[in-house]
Amino acid sequence: MNPDASPARTEAFARLxxxxxxxxxxxxxxLLRDPDAxxxxxxxxxxxxxxxxxxxxxxxxxAWLLQIVRNTAWSRPRGPRLEALDDDAGASLIAPxxxxxxxxxxxxxxxxxxxxxxxxxxxxRECLALRELEDMSYRDIAEVTGVPVGTVMxxxxxxxxxxxxxxxxxxx
Amino acid sequence: MTDTCDDxxxxxxxxxxxxxxIATIARLARHIETCPxxxxxxxxxxxxxSRIRADVPRPTAPxxxxxxxxxxxxxxxxxxxxxxxxxxxxxxxxxALFMLTPRPDPDADIVxxxxxxxxxxxxMDVVSTDSHTVKPWFDGRIDFxxxxxxxxxxxxxxxxxxxxxxxxxxxxxxVYRHAQHPIDLYVWPATGTAAPVVSSAKGYAVARWTAGGxxxxxxxxxxxxxxxxxxxxxAMR
Ligand SMILES: [Zn+2]
Numbered sequence: 001m002n003p004d005a006s007p008a009r010t011e012a013f014a015r016l017x018x019x020x021x022x023x024x025x026x027x028x029x030x031l032l033r034d035p036d037a038x039x040x041x042x043x044x045x046x047x048x049x050x051x052x053x054x055x056x057x058x059x060x061x062x063a064w065l066l067q068i069v070r071n072t073a074w075s076r077p078r079g080p081r082l083e084a085l086d087d088d089a090g091a092s093l094i095a096p097x098x099x100x101x102x103x104x105x106x107x108x109x110x111x112x113x114x115x116x117x118x119x120x121x122x123x124x125r126e127c128l129a130l131r132e133l134e135d136m137s138y139r140d141i142a143e144v145t146g147v148p149v150g151t152v153m154x155x156x157x158x159x160x161x162x163x164x165x166x167x168x169x170x171x172x
Numbered sequence: 173m174t175d176t177c178d179d180x181x182x183x184x185x186x187x188x189x190x191x192x193x194i195a196t197i198a199r200l201a202r203h204i205e206t207c208p209x210x211x212x213x214x215x216x217x218x219x220x221x222s223r224i225r226a227d228v229p230r231p232t233a234p235x236x237x238x239x240x241x242x243x244x245x246x247x248x249x250x251x252x253x254x255x256x257x258x259x260x261x262x263x264x265x266x267x268a269l270f271m272l273t274p275r276p277d278p279d280a281d282i283v284x285x286x287x288x289x290x291x292x293x294x295x296m297d298v299v300s301t302d303s304h305t306v307k308p309w310f311d312g313r314i315d316f317x318x319x320x321x322x323x324x325x326x327x328x329x330x331x332x333x334x335x336x337x338x339x340x341x342x343x344x345x346x347v348y349r350h351a352q353h354p355i356d357l358y359v360w361p362a363t364g365t366a367a368p369v370v371s372s373a374k375g376y377a378v379a380r381w382t383a384g385g386x387x388x389x390x391x392x393x394x395x396x397x398x399x400x401x402x403x404x405x406x407a408m409r
Contacts, residue, residue, distance in 0.1 A: 018238065021233045021237060021238060022230075022231075022232045022233045024233070025231070025232070025233035025234070025237060026230060026231060029231065035234075039234055039236070039237055042233065042237055043237065113223060113224060113227050113228055114227075114228050114229065117224070117228060128224075131189060132221060132224045132225055132228070133224070133225070133228060133230055135374065135375035137191070138186075138189065138191050153182050153185070153186065154182070156185060156189075157181060157182055157185055160185065160217055160220055163220055164216050164217075164220055
């Protein structure tokens with residue numbers, strides 16, 4: 001399948017990529033708003049990443065992996081689109097807790113803001129999620145999303161203004 | 173906001189995102205002092221960011237995803253899911269799998285406490301740069317007496333204190349400032365001695381040490397080297 005994949009290289013791949021698996025999965029979830037589809041996309045992205053790994057020379061494996069995940073998600077026929085979003089999109093982003101009752105209470109508290117974020121246009125919510133939830137720099141977000149830093153800044157600003165506008169209309 | 177303020181929006185945002193240089197931060201601060209609209213925007217953006225970071229969940233990857241990188245334990249003739257994946261990688265992957273299993277996060281409370289404190293009006297219960305004012309404030313409020321010191325001359329002025337709740341107990345929180353960034357220093361009784369160790373949690377630098385019958389945990393968004401220096405000064409006093 002991949003004749004030049006030596007054990008040393010595959011091990012290097014695992015060491016490099018696995019610490020960023022959670023971030024990869026979260027990005028896919030924000031883009032697809034569906035846990036199963038997100039898992040599929042990350043699985044596909046890992047295969048692609050393994051294929052491109054030989055040519056990886058950078059010093060930023062997280063941005064590299066997230067860029068592959070992002071492109072994999074966007075190239076899906078049923079991937080992110082600019083469209084009206086359904087109300088349950090945010091709820092699917094909430095991870096179930098070990099205790100159903102606690103999970104429910106957590107869901108109540110978390111759902112409003114998550115839902116508002118999930119309803120943002122895809123190119124805005126990916127920027128916001130990478131900034132606020134993965135704590136990435138503008139430069140890294142630009143690398144992942146393939147746009148100039150200035151575009152990242154204006155997308156973040158639009159995303160935040162939208163959330164603030166909605167938050168004002170929807171006080172806690 | 174007036175038209176002339178439109179340009180400041182992106183700078184206010186960049187400041188909160190830690191992307192501005194010192195000179196622009198100073199220019200921005202001067203504008204905000206005289207512009208209520210921009211001051212309001214700064215407040216709103218900060219509150220939004222804190223809420224997202226505190227409230228929006230960050231789920232971890234399903235174990236199946238990590239497990240797909242390693243062979244099933246009891247089957248022979250395993251073929252790797254990913255092309256060319258060999259046993260070395262499978263070993264590394266199962267180590268990673270171990271690291272991915274949910275476990276209590278000792279930093280979660282600390283980070284949550286710090287973020288909570290960053291909300292407007294929540295940073296301090298006693299506001300004073302005078303350690304002789306801050307120290308007595310804790311008397312009668314908690315069952316131990318934290319050592320309260322000011323390190324203004326070293327660039328870490330004390331600005332106040334408050335009570336906080338960490339790991340099931342009430343702790344003293346001393347608040348310092350370094351280059352406009354707050355540092356929370358949590359203090360509670362503990363035995364033993366341990367030199368400062370700096371790590372990072374969710375984008376914050378965290379320093380821990382134990383000395384003189386107290387455990388110390390400092391957290392801030394300053395760079396880890398600066399927090400290391402803060403911890404060093406504290407621990408060697
Ligand atoms: Zn202004």
